[in-house]
Amino acid sequence: MNDRVSAQENEQDQNTPEGPLSGYRVLDFGWVLAGALPGMILADMGAEVLKVETHQRMDYMRLGRPIVGDEPDPEQHPLFHNVNRGKLSITLNTTKPEAVELAKKLVAHCDVVIENFSPGVMDRIGLGYEVLSAIKPGIVMASISSNGQSGPLRDLRAYAPSIGALAGLDSTLGYDGERPLGLKHAYADISGALHSVFAVVSALRQCKQTGQGQYIDLSMLRATVATMGAGLMEYEMTGRVMGTKGNHDPVMAPYGNYPCQGEDAWVSIAVRTDEEWRGLTEGMDNPPWCDEEKFASRYSRLENRRELDDKLAEWTRQRPPEDITELLQSHGVAAIPVMGAEDRLFNPHFRARGLYSDIEHPSLGAEPIYNIMWNLERTPPSIRRHAPLMGEHNGQIFGGLLGVAEREIAQLEEEQVLW
């Protein structure tokens, strides 16, 4: 079985162009979301990414209700299939000293180590940066955590929504003057992961030029704070604290999501310049209210934005969002429907761009998996393989890379070292 799978893989490899990071190897202890994403991106870019897992404490993203059948199955989670594609999976139970030794041997063959355990865990199991850089001085190690490796919030139990709250992000999300709402997605995880990828590749460049390794302490809270630009500056410059304000923009009106014909159908429209305003009025076939003085300048449109929103909504309500989009864009106005997942999956633009690839997974068949869409035109990223089955590559890595004999691997599995 293993032979057949790896033969298929080799075939797949031949058809996929080498990525820009081909030749780099990553030891990826990252799990759940923030920790899994950097390795996923590096794998799409051509690095060989070894996802280190253990049955001792399974990646949360392997848990959850099964798609097929009634029994829990670690190979069926749609999020896992997305954010771990392209990786190879090895199992190492680091509560066993032999497993820690094997991890160290692997580090000697790697360029990058990624982890997002609670702060201090890597040191405790004997795989801290000091140890790893003694094995390989050029190693780049990224530790991703909620609130950093030191400081008073270090040990706070925090998830993505906690960080959105602590960073000030949530304080601005909500209807004008009403209660703050959280985002549905893990903003802080993704911001943290993206900032760490940038730090990792920057450190790899330094290593290429000087041979020097680097430790990276990435706090998801700090990553989220780093992009709070205008909100934080408002306090810095004026002492005012921004709160919830709906879809209001400080310099643009109209600016919002407007109701359309159809069930829960909406179109986003934003107008900045006078030229765009003229485009909008022409697109609407010059209704008389557009000529009123209160909508005549950028300033007066901002002043009277609520009334403007109501007038515009009367017009949008009679049309489907796609028609409005096409009409207004042809007049140079920024408009696009509010889209859901299926809208994007079947949208002609995203299809033409290749937002999704069908990737065959052994458990569930062909699945639409998103591409990262960082289009390096000469060395494009690509999804190199489906998300690995747990421990799928123990033979290939411990046998092939470290030269551990087949029967010894079997024994280590038996002893729950490779577990």
Add this chain to the structure above:
Amino acid sequence: MTYSLLQGLRVVELGESVSAPYCAKLLADMGAEVIKMERPGVGDQAREYGPFPGDEPHHERSGLFLYLNANKQGVTLDLETPTGREILGDLLAQSQVFVHNLHPKEMDRLSVDYEHLSKHNEQLVMASITPFGLTGPYRNYKAYDINLAAAGGICEGLGSPDREPLTFGTPQVGYFAAMAAASSIVIALLAGSGQHIDIAEVEAMAGIYNGPEALMAVYQWRMTRRTGHHALDFPYPNCILRCKDGYIFVGSPEGRQWKKFLEIMGDPEWAKEPRFRNRTTMNNEYADEVDGYVEEWLLKHTKAELLDLALEHRVPLAPVRNFDEVRNDESLADQFVAVDRSDTGPISFAGPPYKLPGQAVSPPRPAPFLGQHNADIYCERLGYTKEELVKLYQTGII
């Protein structure tokens, strides 16, 4: 705060607003030398965005601009003229990276594209950040942050079911596109190949942020819907609730966390009802009712008290902090950097989110005045004489 990982890297930025400027800021904060190019007389539109110190507007004092453009040198250049485009070419011949966010139509009109620009430097790494990318039917569509959030999947899930979908409180999409572009640039440099990188802002959301939604939808899993301050199909609690002096995020994905949280609340009777045994049912069917019970207790406690309880008992409570509380959090003090300028006095803003032990750190330099480094770059770097510089100024090229 400036690190030195990218020391020696020369970058030219032609950026407006957030996306290309934040990309170049990431590079600059890592030690790259960034030259920011602006339109003569007008400059980056972030200069009009504000906020302004003491609410006195001035195009050199916009908070958004000062934050996004620290550590850069600034020149002005009119790309509408052949001479301006020639100067851009000369500058790129001496640089490794060019990042811009001109709209595709503007790229066509001004011939700012890889084919033309790489003639000056065949190893050039060029990143184009555009709303919908350089290919596909929406290539020429226009978009601002709310449009990108709408198409990218943010709005769909933010708000109440019977009201309009919401977007971010401050523009955010540009930051995600910037991170994609900055990493892609360094990756291209690592691969050692000059090339063009096409980054669509909308895909920074539709891809890495919301990408997995499609497969979730295929399996009818946790579809993103506007469900107010609650999210469907999570174990209760996973929401923002009121407390004595504001709001607090309350979560408890693990059973033991919920148990501990009940214990802190004094093991209330209501929690013992059989209909609350399954916390996902509690969330999907009784959330509003349970909010009332939990808030009754939360309203007796301040954000600070609740944060202390969270740290002591390892339960996931987190205050919804306003920007003054974020700025004044002592544990974040070393992320904020201050620059001093003669006209504004010291201004602080957020620096890089990573700590890089062992790296030489240099203090930040303030964002450039419009055209501040024209003489440094055009004369000292490109070899124009002072007379020529004056002529370039008088004819509106710079």
